[in-house]
Amino acid sequence: MSDLLTLAQSGYPAPIAGVTLAHYLFVSAAMFVLGLIGFLTRRNLIIMFLCTELMFQAAGIALVAFGRYHLNFHGQTFVIFILTVAAAEAAMALALVVLLFRRKESLNAEAWQDLKG
Amino acid sequence: MGAIINPFILYGLCVLGGAGVCLALPRGGRTPQVIGALLAALIGGAALLFLGVKAGHDHPNYYFYVFSLIGLGAGLRVITHPRPVYAALYFILTVIASAGLFLILSAEFMAFALIIVYAGAILITYLFVIMLATQAPEEGEIEVLADYDVNAREPLAATVVGFLLLALLTSMIFKGIGNLPGPGNALGKDVxxxxxxxxxxxxxxxxxxxxxxxxxxxxxxxxxxxxxxxxxxxxxxxxxxxxxxxESTNIEHVGFNLLRDHPGTIEIAGVILLMAMLGAVVLSRKQVQLDEEAKRAQAHRLGLIEREGGSA
Known part of the structure; x- marks a missing residue:
């Protein structure tokens, strides 16, 4: 069965060489950490959710890189599910943000710190 | 296989990068943001370049370095830019850069789905909400950024936590991992x-x-x-x-994998999307309070007033 696959993959770009899985994982980890720092430091509710999207993005890069490394498509399939969850999360989070903004006329997360109980 | 990169160099890079990000975070103009951003970008570039030298192949993959630098630099701007609209636009740049990385990994379908769904749909929703939730300045007034946009909360502690995590993660990552298999190998089951x-x-x-x-x-x-x-x-x-x-294409492989190996997960994803839609509708529904005059104007526009007048 591999001949057909060789035929199928001869069209792929060659420049995989020189880049290891570790490179992609490093980029993914750095992007995740940037998202984490943003989530912890920014006080604007919308930017906090934008930072969670940054973390989703990093997870997606790691998944696709691992899928490429293990030569299967589960990684790419799970990126589809990440997209689903990100879309659902964006819809819910933004509806909540609009609701919170109407209450206090401010996007400041600290305006709600009396919620910490 | 030995470690690609010496752990102590790695920790040093993490400390420097953390300092750069910490300086780059907005603090009401009290820190030299530009210098911090430059420092962080330089450290990221140095780390990637170092990896490129250490990987030791005859031709390094330049596209990878270009895309990952764009992605990480734009990610840095997402978390440091004081204006939310610009942060969202920089996030679109990050999405496009990761789509480039996906292309190098020969995941073409995911690359374009990422651009369509993320940059095209999710980020546009974010932009709409940002525009809905910020007041425009009055006529003749100079726009002032909100205090919560200009001042970061606990930048030092957050950066220390973040870059400790990065140092731990990378010291595990670089414990020596082989190359990605070349394009000549079998990529999944043949469809x-x-x-x-x-x-x-x-x-x-x-x-x-x-x-x-x-x-x-x-x-x-x-x-x-x-x-x-x-x-x-x-x-x-x-x-x-x-x-x-x-030859079978990437999209055929992904489609077969999705429908043959994960049919139940698709159902769950559908339920999640449905619940999110219902939740968003319920959450953002609002009772609009109209005064009598507005109600009458509305009724008039809808043609209800004649009927009322006829019956009265």
């Missing part, structure tokens, strides 16, 4: 055997089968495709004669 119609179309457009002939069997183990002509005679097309359009 062409499940698609006789596609094989027939490819063979027909290559002129290998004539009108009236059909594909009767695809045998990948022995490497032939059997076709049947009008008189019921069988013919074999050997592997070396197969046309190039018979």
């Amino acid at each position: 062409a055997a499940n698609m006789p119609l596609k094989a027939e179309r490819a063979l027909r457009s290559a002129g290998l089968i004539k009108a009236g002939e059909t594909v009767s069997m695809i045998n990948l183990e022995e490497g032939f495709i059997q076709i049947q002509d009008l008189d019921g005679q069988f013919q074999k097309i050997e592997r070396r004669d197969w046309p190039k359009s018979l």
Whole structure:
């Protein structure tokens, strides 16, 4: 069965060489950490959710890189599910943000710190 | 396999990068943001370059470095830019850069789905909400950024936590991991055997089968495709004669993987999306309070007023 696959993959770009899985994982980890720092430091509710999207993005890069490394498509399939969850999360989070903004006329997360109980 | 990169160099890079990010975070103009951003970008570039030198291949993959630098630099701007609209636009840049990385990993479908869904749909929703939730400055007034946008909360502690995590993660990552398999390797199960119609179309457009002939069997183990002509005679097309359009594409592989190996997960994803839609509708519904005059104008526009007048 591999001949057909060789035929199928001869069209792929060659420049995989020189880049290891570790490179992609490093980029993914750095992007995740940037998202984490943003989530912890920014006080604007919308930017906090934008930072969670940054973390989703990093997870997606790691998944696709691992899928490429293990030569299967589960990684790419799970990126589809990440997209689903990100879309659902964006819809819910933004509806909540609009609701919170109407209450206090401010996007400041600290305006709600009396919620910490 | 030994470590690609010395852990102490790695920790040093993490400390420097953390200092750069910490300086780059907005603090009401009290820190030199530009210098911090430059420092962080330089450290990121140095780390990637170092990796490129250490990987030791005859031709390094320049696209990877370009895309990852764009992605990380734009990610830095997402978390440091005081204006939310610009942060969202920089996030779109990050999405495009990761789509480039996906292309290098030969995940074409995911790359374009990422751009369509993320940059095209999710980020536009974010932009709408940002514009809904910020007040425009009054006429003749100078726009002032809100205090919560200009001042970061606990930048030092957050950066220390973040870059400790990065140092830990990378020291595990770089414990020596082999190269990605080259393009000559088998990439997943072959799906062409499940698609006789596609094989027939490819063979027909290559002129290998004539009108009236059909594909009767695809045998990948022995490497032939059997076709049947009008008189019921069988013919074999050997592997070396197969046309190039018979190759299975990335989107076919992903589709087969999605529907054959994860059918239940699709159902769950559908339920999640439905619940999110319902939740968003319920959350953002608002009772609009209109005064009497506005109500009358609305009724007039809808043509209700005549009916009312007729009955009264």
